Amino acid sequence: MALQALCGLVSALPAPLPAVAEPLWQAARDAETEMDHDHQNARITKFAKDHQYIADSMQNDPDLHALWMNGVAAVADSWQAERSATDTVSDETADASSKVVPGPIKAIAASTVHLLFETPEAFAWERAQASAMSVAQALKIGDLEYAGPLPVRWRHHSLPREEGVVLKLTAAIPDAPPPEGSDGYPVIVFPNAFSLTVFMFSFKQHEWATKGFIGVSYLSRGWYEAGGYPDMGGPLDMDDASAVIDMVEAHASEWGADPSALAFAGLSYSAGLAVLAAAHDARIKAVASLCGWGNLTNVVDPQGAPNRFYIEGIKLLADIGASRLPAEQIELLDISIHHARSREDWNRDAPRLMSYVDQRSIERFPKKLCRRGTPVFLALNADDGLLTSDAGLQTRQFLHGAGCRVFTMVDEGEHAFSAFPNLMIPSTMLTAFPVNEWLIKGMGYRQPLWQRTFDFFDTFLRGAHGRFEEEAPIQFQLRSSKTGVGMYFAEPTYLGFEEWPPRRSVVTPTAFAMTDSGGLIGSVEGVAHRQRAPGLCDTSIAFGTASGINPGVPILGTVLKTTGGVQSRTFLDKVNRTAAAIYRTPPLERGATICGLPNASLSVLPSRAGRPPHSPGDPPESLPRFQVHTVLFDIEEDGNSAKLLTSGVRNVWMPGVAGLNGGWAGPGTELTVGMHALCVEVPAGHAIGLGVDLFNVYYTPASTDPALRLGLSCDARSRLALPVVNSGDGAPQTHTLL
Known part of the structure; x- marks a missing residue:
């Protein structure tokens, strides 16, 4: 022993x-x-x-x-x-x-x-996992304190695939006969997340097994001792997922499992695998995607602006995470980040990149997933810079329109921030420390994500009738206007919506017109606009890498905001007005709640300093490339300190020629920059601000030409659109999911 x-x-x-x-x-x-x-x-x-x-x-x-x-x-x-x-x-x-x-x-x-x-063929590290979980159960550590009454046994298996790939499976099984009259215990399968091991779901497997579910996690190809390369949700991963289901069916009698009540769940990378697997294999009856992707294009190239910070991070994690991406994937990622994108380059490389990401995007397979009415649970993080909340809500709309039953939850925080703390370090493990209350508040352990995920499976795999069915299908965490340690997570409250976008009686799309004096005036509806000829610009900004607008620090900035109340701020008197434009409303007489997807539509004309302006007869591709970065602010009562609410980045590589997401028809048409989702209160006395500049350090810019200029017109096409929650009768009420 x-x-x-x-x-x-x-x-x-x-x-x-x-x-x-x-x-x-x-x-x-x-x-x-x-x-x-x-x-x-x-x-x-x-x-x-x-x-x-x-x-x-x-x-x-x-x-x-x-x-x-x-x-x-x-x-x-x-x-x-x-x-x-x-x-x-x-x-x-x-x-x-x-x-x-x-x-x-x-x-x-x-x-x-x-x-x-208990399992002679188990590896030593697998036995160590089982041992650790048995100790956790005996001591009622963390979430296991709230576990059910059933004892748990563990099984470990190796699943050989082709060319030396061997998937590793570990199963937590209720160590008791299934309930009388049932066909067995429902099964939830968890693939591992990017760079993480088969152990990452151990606490949830064990906890849920005590409540009558069989939790099976597996180490997918390309990670650690599984061998091979990560397939990023491609056909090899789909075949592997089906093979895992085959193994569950083969052991159904031994485990007391009901293969007809089988679901997949994943986090981040594995969330993408889970939803794609559900589309490819009809044996999957429900799926939970926690901070996953829908359209992979939105990961590598959102709005035509390659996600340089996060894609380089993916490559780094693969290098240090006991795996390496194959040469083809590295080449395609480099194409998306660094490519010069001339017409010739794009025509040569884009089809290969598009084919790769299209094959791994759930939006290619909606009928397979949704014609069966498969229930789908999507969990998003509002500040997610990798798998963004705006893209996630688009996926929700896509699946809903295709016939899936989609349930959506949007929490505050960076990528997977609402899922990781309670997954990796159970909350009640902290209760022995004097600072436990600070830790629990600050680290977000009171997030209800995992309980809601469990309730989803309880509803659709076992037919349980409870709180999940009584709540609105879209739950959006309301960001508090208060500051301080853990304020975003201390008492999380949500707005519930029955449909998305919400009815106009619940959320009114409110558009603010931009003026040449830097103002944002009322709603566009009913506002008399000065009609300007296309191309006649009221403001011109120059390219610069230091405009004075703070875009926030990825990951760290969000962690500091949500755990310590440290806000990313821009001080408007420090903004370089030659490189950025600032628009603002007057101070709000009443507070406003903004919940949804803001966007800025701009009438723009790019040019180069010292060169003749663009003429109507010139070809669109003669216009210079450019990047537009928009930031939504909450401007405090001093009129100078502006908190970052959300932002968006869009590239135009070749006007008149659409790229992945970066096309623009040229002068005379509006350019819309979508921003990440948010649900936030702006207090009375504060103002709403919009900042525009031409560079965001975290996304590859279409041009770094110091001679680049961008004219911003104040005609009717330039406006800021905000989803403002109604405050009268029928408005959604804040509530807690805990």
């Missing part, structure tokens, strides 16, 4: 450690007698073999290597002797052991021994 091995090595050390080891040894030996002796010889052999890898790592230290091997041999000899001895421990010995070893410790030792060796 691993526990006996540890105790044996400790007993060779000076006192007082042997005095501690002996009672644990006895407790482990007591537990060992409860095991089936028919398997002991196999376990002894397997133990020595599994621990050889540790010995191999000690080859450079002969003394340590010898000590370890001697300890392993001693344990194996001890087991063999016990195998030939009596099958039970005398009452006298058991009583003596109980006097020294507290009951809970003995129970933990027994469950540890049982789980470590």
Whole structure:
């Protein structure tokens, strides 16, 4: 036994450690007698073999290597002797052991021994996982404190694929017969997330198994010891997902599983795998995508602006995450980030890039997923810079229109921020610390995402009737206007919407006209606009990498905002007005709640300093390339300090020629820059501001030409559109999901 091995090595050390080891040894030996002796010889052999890898790592230290091997041999000899001895421990010995070893410790030792060796073919690290979870259950650590009454057993399997790829599966199974009258326990399958291991869902697997679900996680191709390359949701990943379902079906009788009630769930990378798998395999009856993607184009090239910061991060994570992306994927990512995008380059490379991302986008397969009425749960993060909330809401609309039953939850925070804390470090583990309240507030442990995900599966796999069906299908967390540690997560409140976009009686699209004096005036409806000829610009801004507008720091900025109340701010008196334009409303007489997708529509004309202006007869491609970065502000009462609310970036690479997302017809047409979703209160006395400049450091710009100029016209096409929540009758009420 691993526990006996540890105790044996400790007993060779000076006192007082042997005095501690002996009672644990006895407790482990007591537990060992409860095991089936028919398997002991196999376990002894397997133990020595599994621990050889540790010995191999000690080859450079002969003394340590010898000590370890001697300890392993001693344990194996001890087991063999016990195998030939009596099958039970005398009452006298058991009583003596109980006097020294507290009951809970003995129970933990027994469950540890049982789980470590219940599956002879399990790898050592897999047994360690099972052991850790058994200890967590015995101590009721974290979320397991709220777990159900069922005991849990673990099973580990290897699933060989082609060319040396071997998927690793670990299953948490209720260790009790399924309820009478049922067809078995429902099954939820979790692929691993990008650069993370098969263990990432262990707490949820175990917790949900105690409540009557079988949780199966698997290490997908390309990560760690699975072998191969990540397929990023391509056909190989889809075949693997179906093979995992085949294995579940093959073990259904042994596990007490009901394969007809099987779902997939994933986080980030694995969320994309989960939804795509549900489209490809009709055996998946429900799917939860937590911070996943819908259209992969929106990841690599949102609005024509390559997502340089996050794509370089993906490459880095792959390099350090026990995997490497294949050369084809690296080349395609580099094309999307760095390509010069001349007409010739684009015509050569775009079809290959488009084909790759299209094959891995759920929006290519809506009929497969939605003609069956598959329930889909989409969880998004409002400030997500990688898999953005605006793209996620577009996916929601796409699937809803195709016939899927879609339920959506939008939380505050960066990518996967509402899912990770309670997934990796369960909340009640912190209760022993004096600062637990600060930690729980600051780190967002009170987010209801996982409970709502569980309720989704409980509803659609077991037919449970509860709170999930009573709540609106779209839940949007309201960002508090207050500041301070953990204010965004201390008491999370939500607005519930029955449909998206919400009815005009609930959320009114409100458009503000831009003026040449830098104002945002009322609603466009009913406002008399001065009609200007196309191309007649009231303001011109120059390209610059330091306009004074703060775009926020990816990841870190959001973490500081949500955990510590530290806001990303722009001080308007420091903005370089040659490189940026600022528009603002007068101070609001009443507070406003903005919930949805803001956008700025601009009438623009690019040019180069020192060159003749564009003429109506000139070809569109003669216009210079440019990038537009828009920022929505909450301007405080001092009129100078402006909090970042949301932003958007759009590139125009070749006017008149559409790229992935960056086309623009040219002068005389509006250019719309979409911004990330938000749901925020702007207090009375504050103003709403819009900043426009030509550079965002986190997205590849279409041009870095210092001679670049962009004219902004104040004709009727230039406006800021905000989804303003009605405050009268019928307006959504704030509520909590906890």
